[in-house]
Amino acid sequence: MKRFACLLAILFMSMPAHAQDRASVERQFQNWLQNDLWPEARQRGVSRTTFNSAFKGISINWKLPDLVMPGSKPKASRPQAQAEFRSPTKYFNERNVASVVAGGRTLFNRHAQLIRRIEKKYGVPGRILLAIWGRESAYGRVSIPHDAFQVLGTKAFMSTRKPLFRKEVLAALSIAENGDVSPRQMKSSWAGAMGQPQFLPSSYLEHAVDFDGDGKRDIWGSTADTLASIANYLKAYGWQAGRDWGYEARIPDNVSCSLEGPDRMRPISQWVAAGVKRVSGKPFPAHELGQQGAILLPAGRYGPVFVATPNFYVIKKYNNSDLYALFVGNVADRIQYSNRPFQTDWQPVTGITRGEVMRMQNELVRQGHDVGGADGLAGFKTRRSIGAWQEKNGLRATCFPSNELVNRF
Ligand SMILES: [Ca+2]
Known part of the structure; x- marks a missing residue:
């Protein structure tokens, strides 16, 4: 026993400094839970037991990720100037897409009745609900292993976005207080998104529903609750029933x-004209023609283009x-x-970096364009500003960064 204690002493002395810091930060965390978080939780009606x-x-x-030691300042987030600027190609890797589709087709048949009931109540097509479910958690097959209270508590205590996660950990406590699930059942991703639809706790409180009628809103274990909760969420954000x-x-x-963008919608009949x-x-289906639609060019003229309805922006x-x-x-x-x-x-699109795109964005801003923030990515405001600049300079509008284009800036 004595020898063991001696070994421990040597081990302790040889512990790197940051390990001792961690022990001290752990104590600060426990202290913060009891003296900072608990009083606010109590004010919001959370019981001591919960x-x-x-x-x-x-x-x-x-x-x-994104932890900040108490008392130190977060490192300024550096834009990834050296990172490769990517076209959407990889996002639509056909093997990935096809596997989500295959799972969805099977479940679309298996849950046909349930889906019809949800469609009737919320007005959102089942195929959209399945696609989101498949994308978020592979239809509940992906392991979502983290404890929501550990993730949200850690991030509310020491992360780059403490206020956001404080709001979320308080929401998570309200969920536990309501009794739909026990705290240990509340599994989340490393970012605090919970269950099969990957809801943050505040979204759960607002939008999760009990659709299988067992009295609990269970987005971890119930397919009916998962699909209906996604539907309820989209409906709340303005899904237009009957439209694609x-x-x-x-x-x-x-x-x-x-002319791209949700703020430049026109009746679809005008685009057709x-x-x-x-x-x-x-x-286009007759019922869509008189209604609003936006043109959407995710890769400018270098890929598929779309007419998007307002429902596209609800999915966003x-x-x-x-x-x-x-x-x-x-x-x-x-x-x-x-x-x-x-x-x-x-x-x-190859051979350009996010830094080069940022340089182009900054120059476009200087010339009076709105690029939606110079981040080295090509959102719709950047895309259409590129197009407007090209037209002004007598070029064919492509609305997307290219090697040739960034070299002009
Ligand atoms: Ca339920």
Whole structure:
């Protein structure tokens, strides 16, 4: 025993400094839980019993990204100037898309009755719900291993976005207080997104529903609750029942790609009158013609182009990325309709960095364009500003960065 204690002493003395710091930070964390978080939780109606069971045995998860040691300043986030600027090609890797579609087609049949009931109640097509479910958690098959209280507690205590995670950990405590699930059942991703639809706790409180009627909103174990919760979320963000998300299209050169964007919608009949057609050769459905649509060119003139309905931008409320929403739309179509990728290929864009795109964005801003923030990525504001600049300079508008283009800036 004596020898063991002696070994321990040697071990302790040889511990690297940061290990001792960690022990001290752990103590600060426990202190913060009791003296800072608990009083606010209590004010919000969380009981001591719930709070204790939520944080029983919870310590800091040191493996999470974006942690900031207490008392130190977060490192300034450096834009990844050296990173390669990527075209959407990889996002639509056909093997990945096809595997989500295959799972979705099976489940679309298996849950046909349930899906019809959800569609009737919320007005969101089942194919869209399945596509989001498949994308978020591979239909519940992906392991979501983290303890929500450990993730959210750690991030509320020491991360680059403490206020956001404080709000979320308090919401998680309210969920536990309501009793839908026990704290240990509340599994999340490393970013704190919970269950099969990957809801943050605040989204759960607002949008999760009990659809299988067992009295609990269970987005971890219930397919009915998962799908209906996604539907309820999209409905709350303005899903227009009876309308699709969008249509792959051909947009002739006389329709400038600089007209892209949800703030530049027109009745779809006006786009058609200007020469926009569906790639399928079919006409736009009659009920869509009088309604609003935006042109959407995720890779400018270097890939598939679309007429997007307002529902496309509702899907972006789930994840604010054009490519995410397109992935969901394409998978949804392939689950219910013909199972094929977009008809136009994505042309690879190679040899430019995000830093070069940022330089171009900064110059466009200097010339009075709105690029939506110079981040080295090509969102719709950047794309259409590029197009407007090209037109002003007598070039064919492509609305997307290219090697040749960035060299002009
Ligand atoms: Ca339920």
